[in-house]
Amino acid sequence: MHAVSFRNIAKDFPIGDDRIRVLHGCSADIEMGQMTMLVGPSGCGKTTLISILSGILTASEGEVAVLGQSLTKLKDHQKVVLRRERIGFIFQQYNLLPALTAAENAAMPLVAAGMKLPEAAEKARAILDGIGMQGQGDKLPRQLSGGQQQRVAIARALVHNPGLIVCDEPTAALDAATGRAVMGILRDIANDPGRAVLVVTHDNRIYNFADRILEMSDGRLIGDFAPDAFHRE
Amino acid sequence: MRDIALKMLLGDRAKYIGLIFGVTFATLLMAQQVSIFTGIMSRTANAITSVREAEVWVMDPRVRYVDEVEPMRPVELSHVRSVAGVEWAVPYFKGLATVRLPDGMTQQVQLIGVDDVSLVGLCTDMIAGQRDVVRDPQSAVVDRNGFLFVWPKGDFANAKPLELNDNRLTVRGVCNTQPTFLTFPILYVTYDAAMEMTPPQRNKLPFILVKGRPGQSPEALAKRITEQTGLQALTTSQFQWRSINYYLERTGIPINFGITIMLGAIIGAAITAQTFYIFVVENLKQFAAMKAVGVTNGQLLRIVLTQAGLVGVIGYGLGIGFTALFFFVTKEAPALQGFRLYGEIMAGTAVAIAVIILASILFSLGKVFRLDPAVVFRG
16 A cells, blocks of 8 residues: 555645646655655745645645545545544644643644543653653753754654654754754654655755655656665756 | 643733733723612612612602602692502601801701601611600701711711701711712701701602502502502602613713723723734644644634633633722722622623623634644745
């Protein structure tokens, strides 16, 4: 089973009375046990594509299946459940709640699924410990460095054991060393054969962490490379 | 989710305090001003409700409120007494007079003349002297606030000489009574003494107080008296509301208080709504992230309602607490004596505050519900 399979994806956005097409016939399969990077210049449609692949936006045309489930047939509330139970998200700006501790932030998907906060936070603490955040679970986001906050975001993406992890520019707000450390963690996660990691980035310093690179330009997928091949290209 | 809602709210202390301040301010202003308004309006009828023995007040048909005196012929007393169902009917004088104090100063007073035999209409809660001292035609009882107004030292036990229209009069009793709208001291004498001391005129009988026979409905009795005598007969409750309505219709008091109460509600609502809106807008990215990871609109609604509920309960509690404290601290002040924070006012304020808070969060919730979780991917 592919982690994500999408065919002929197109997306239109209304602009005044007109509509503008930002994605044109994108097709690919994302495999389990791999880290796939979606790369390309700003404005090429990467964010729109991962929003569609993770069930946040709906494609204007085409078919998407995530972890064997067709998004085309799902209603909005079913997509919310899919995101909550089977997809983990890591955002460029971390988007942690400033009033919650690291463990409570990481526990958010479990709380959304109905688990009590203290119990969920305990579970999240174990995940945090596993990614080098031992003893940091009770700290507030403002007491953590950027790299530590991104680790909290990684724990939040992992805490409910999802099959797909979607990362949007995970190293954009980090220095090179911290970015590499964060990518090391994501790399380890991607080695799990029951999981796929999809990373959107234009940070060429981290391309070598990928198993596969999909290149986008002007709303189209224009290449599918192994990292070495991509560098040569 | 409740824990997360509370942590989000309490984590932003400045806005949390701002929200509570807004609700507290609105509650305080509404509850306190409505209580004062209610107290003032009650005072317009206290002269009626303080005469507990009477069930029906009979007066000239032109009388619109208790402080308006249109004298009736003395024979009307007999006419009223002859109506079937009347247990007793007594005269009751009420008018303004000027007394001269020993130092030569003058003071306007409300002169009350009560029935010589039954003393119906005389205050009952004596704090100095006996009620029946008024049977002495040269003695009087005065209300406590009036006494303190004229003799601030408050030596209630010592008799105080006065002069009323060249008649010697001595205050030999002091009583507690409900303050009236007119703030002049209330001087109680017998009806006959009042007739003697007030300037002569053809008719001087302002009111007749009536008690019905056992089992007699006051409303039916009042109707019968009106039909048989042509006078205006009202039950205590009817006369009370007629007086209150007169002040409501003919003075600027309700409009003035209404504006203050409305301003309190508007300012409180504005502060609350604005702070809540800013609170939500500043957390919009976090709300979007929550939506992206699978938090539903229903769960976000519960978060916002929990936050609003906590702010509402604390702000309302503080506002009501401050209002109660205000009336507790000022309970001895003559200007505010008898003013209370009634349960109905607390309940009404609670409803108003709930509406303000719900209206405030409606603005914010629309933004949260329409929020596209994809914004979290937009850097």
